Amino acid sequence: MSASARPPASSPGSQRSAFAADDYALDGTLRLDDLIDRDALLELCKSVYGLFGIPVRVYSSEGALLADVSALQEICAYVNTVARGRAACGSTVSAAKSADPGREGDVLHPCFTGAAYRILAIEYDKRPIGRIVLGPFLPVQTEAPPSLLTLDPGVEPERARALLSQMPQAAAETITRIAHHLKAALDLILFSSHKALVTSHMHVVSVKESYRQLEEKSRRLQEAYDKLKELDRLKSNFLATVSHELRTPLTSIIGYSEMLKVGIAGPLEGEQAEFVATIHEKGEQLLALIMSLLDLSKLESGTMTVRRKAVAIASVLGEVLSTLTPSAQKKCVALRVDVADGLPDLHGDPERLRQVFLNLAENAIKFTPKEGSVVVRARCVAGELPGGVGGPLALLSSVPPKLEVRVIDTGIGIAAGERQRVFDPFYQVDSSSTREYGGTGLGLSIAGRLVAAHGGTIRIEDNVPQGTQFVVTLPFPSRPPASPSDRSPGG
Amino acid sequence: MQLNFASREVTMKLVYYGPALSGKTTNLRALHDLTSEESRGRLMTLETKDDRTLFFDMLPLVFRAEPSADGKRHGMSLRVKVFTVPGQVLHASTRRVVLQGADGVAFIADSQNAETHANAASYVDLQGNLQELGVDIKNFPLVIQFNKRDLPDVRSDAEIESLAQRGREPVFKACAVSGSGVLESFFGLLQLTWAKLEAEHQLARSIGIDAAGFLPLVARKIGFTGDVWSLVDSRIGGHIDRVAGGRSA
Numbered sequence: 200m201s202a203s204a205r206p207p208a209s210s211p212g213s214q215r216s217a218f219a220a221d222d223y224a225l226d227g228t229l230r231l232d233d234l235i236d237r238d239a240l241l242e243l244c245k246s247v248y249g250l251f252g253i254p255v256r257v258y259s260s261e262g263a264l265l266a267d268v269s270a271l272q273e274i275c276a277y278v279n280t281v282a283r284g285r286a287a288c289g290s291t292v293s294a295a296k297s298a299d300p301g302r303e304g305d306v307l308h309p310c311f312t313g314a315a316y317r318i319l320a321i322e323y324d325k326r327p328i329g330r331i332v333l334g335p336f337l338p339v340q341t342e343a344p345p346s347l348l349t350l351d352p353g354v355e356p357e358r359a360r361a362l363l364s365q366m367p368q369a370a371a372e373t374i375t376r377i378a379h380h381l382k383a384a385l386d387l388i389l390f391s392s393h394k395a396l397v398t399s400h401m402h403v404v405s406v407k408e409s410y411r412q413l414e415e416k417s418r419r420l421q422e423a424y425d426k427l428k429e430l431d432r433l434k435s436n437f438l439a440t441v442s443h444e445l446r447t448p449l450t451s452i453i454g455y456s457e458m459l460k461v462g463i464a465g466p467l468e469g470e471q472a473e474f475v476a477t478i479h480e481k482g483e484q485l486l487a488l489i490m491s492l493l494d495l496s497k498l499e500s501g502t503m504t505v506r507r508k509a510v511a512i513a514s515v516l517g518e519v520l521s522t523l524t525p526s527a528q529k530k531c532v533a534l535r536v537d538v539a540d541g542l543p544d545l546h547g548d549p550e551r552l553r554q555v556f557l558n559l560a561e562n563a564i565k566f567t568p569k570e571g572s573v574v575v576r577a578r579c580v581a582g583e584l585p586g587g588v589g590g591p592l593a594l595l596s597s598v599p600p601k602l603e604v605r606v607i608d609t610g611i612g613i614a615a616g617e618r619q620r621v622f623d624p625f626y627q628v629d630s631s632s633t634r635e636y637g638g639t640g641l642g643l644s645i646a647g648r649l650v651a652a653h654g655g656t657i658r659i660e661d662n663v664p665q666g667t668q669f670v671v672t673l674p675f676p677s678r679p680p681a682s683p684s685d686r687s688p689g690g
Numbered sequence: 691m692q693l694n695f696a697s698r699e700v701t702m703k704l705v706y707y708g709p710a711l712s713g714k715t716t717n718l719r720a721l722h723d724l725t726s727e728e729s730r731g732r733l734m735t736l737e738t739k740d741d742r743t744l745f746f747d748m749l750p751l752v753f754r755a756e757p758s759a760d761g762k763r764h765g766m767s768l769r770v771k772v773f774t775v776p777g778q779v780l781h782a783s784t785r786r787v788v789l790q791g792a793d794g795v796a797f798i799a800d801s802q803n804a805e806t807h808a809n810a811a812s813y814v815d816l817q818g819n820l821q822e823l824g825v826d827i828k829n830f831p832l833v834i835q836f837n838k839r840d841l842p843d844v845r846s847d848a849e850i851e852s853l854a855q856r857g858r859e860p861v862f863k864a865c866a867v868s869g870s871g872v873l874e875s876f877f878g879l880l881q882l883t884w885a886k887l888e889a890e891h892q893l894a895r896s897i898g899i900d901a902a903g904f905l906p907l908v909a910r911k912i913g914f915t916g917d918v919w920s921l922v923d924s925r926i927g928g929h930i931d932r933v934a935g936g937r938s939a
Contacts, residue, residue: 324731324750324752325731325750325752325767325769390732390734393734394734394736397734397736397745397748398736398744398745401736401745401746401784401787402745404787405745405781405783405784405787408783408784408786408787409783412782412783
């Protein structure tokens, strides 16, 4: 009934939070043993015994003896010397132990010797959870009863009377006072420990509930993240497919316009030649853009294959220089390549590395005004641990040197806040720069991803007083490439 | 609700809900003071150093119905555990834990104009937590108490009246500090909860008491000597069923 009367939980989540918060507050499962510390209870009973000399025993409602403070009374020892006495004593004690304190929670249990036990219920939360047994004690002015004197022929009445009078005596109201005092003290202890129990339980339950909520939240975040990742993958796939499909007809456009341009279909005159040249030029531009998109999508989807072989950086940069010199001269920008002597070979894809530095240098030239300069400088630098050199880590692991290539311009510079974002696809510091300088906004992001694919890093520094330095660091192979024949200068 | 046939015990759980500092604990203290010593247990308050409720307050009320002489009615004991939740926003998870298994809720609203928003936010919070526990607030025993009627700058009687007429829940006005309106809200909630449990589980028959006589019995047991229905009828709006056999209010 109790379970069916509860509203059904709506979700597995709320089901889990259904750990019984009210175990200790609502249920009737409180036990005396759970609430009380036995040693402390013993101390309490001892203090009562010390004050009044009345033996005290405390039982839980399950019958366990939780505290026992008593001393063997002379009279008890005496009656136990005779057979009938032992039997009578045994049955009295076991009857007293199990006596039901009844509705009132308070009964007097007599002993055949004339002594008595007082049995009191311990209640908590209006439910009985244990018993206190006080005694044996001698109610005041008790004469040795016949049940003692005629118990056994072995009992000497005089001796029995003398020993009985040694038993602690107490008036009924004294016992009542003691009993109430003990019950009140116990009740206080029970309440305090119940409160402590509930508090600690609630702490745990609340923390569990908070934890459950957090888990639920992070699960939702993870789901959203996974979904976004999947969408991103789909986008890259789409981009790759579309780029590929666009390229096919474009190749025909470029091919046929080139044939027209060179006069295969007959000579062209004046404006005709000019128009065909424009079609061809724009076609080439469009192809370059599509190729960039394709590269980017491949890099993002992780399907770009980077061939690995020994590459001499000097020849890569030499090619970049020869490719870009005409456009630099056209802009009146001085382009210079400066490669340190004796640099070891890299292990990478020469085609892709050329693309990286071509993009960076082209970009530098684009944003450098007339009479400015662009320098591409390659040298070997000491390696750095993540988080900078220094600290004990530097002592523990050897840090291999790296190749550093700086592309230094005297251009318009890039604000510190923009430096990370320029590597995002299609990002341009200032959208107006697209109109002024042209470009697709893909060059840097492709360069950044290619560097990463080679295990390197790229960052931007200021070129004081004016301009920007793109700093690319690439690792040297841990072992020099084995076969020199694999080298391909110039890629 | 928990019903223990072996020990003939019924345990009901009532929860006092509401925004921070609206007087939930004050209600419980007043209820403690207004009930007879034999029927109430110790008020357990789990609070922080600055007297703010940390986990909950709990007041147990225990009534014993004696068996009738003709043996038609069995003896049984009814245990009503009244809880408060911590009102502060940060104790959200504790609130839900305390609300778990509740049979009825008294929503203690702060009458001060400045607290209108806090009341609404707490009500939404209650609704959300009940929903999370699989309980539809529309079919759940709920009374609303507008507390702190004695303060200046509170929402007017007319305003509360019109609010009460628009909603389904019985509304009580109270000043828990002085104890006024406390028993009214408690009896209203108790009767509403009893009527729901009775309708769903035929509780009266299974424990052998008179369904319509439940509230007067409890009132007598906790030491209230007046006419309990007049307290219940002091509500504004809403409907509280007196269950089969009684007059319908």
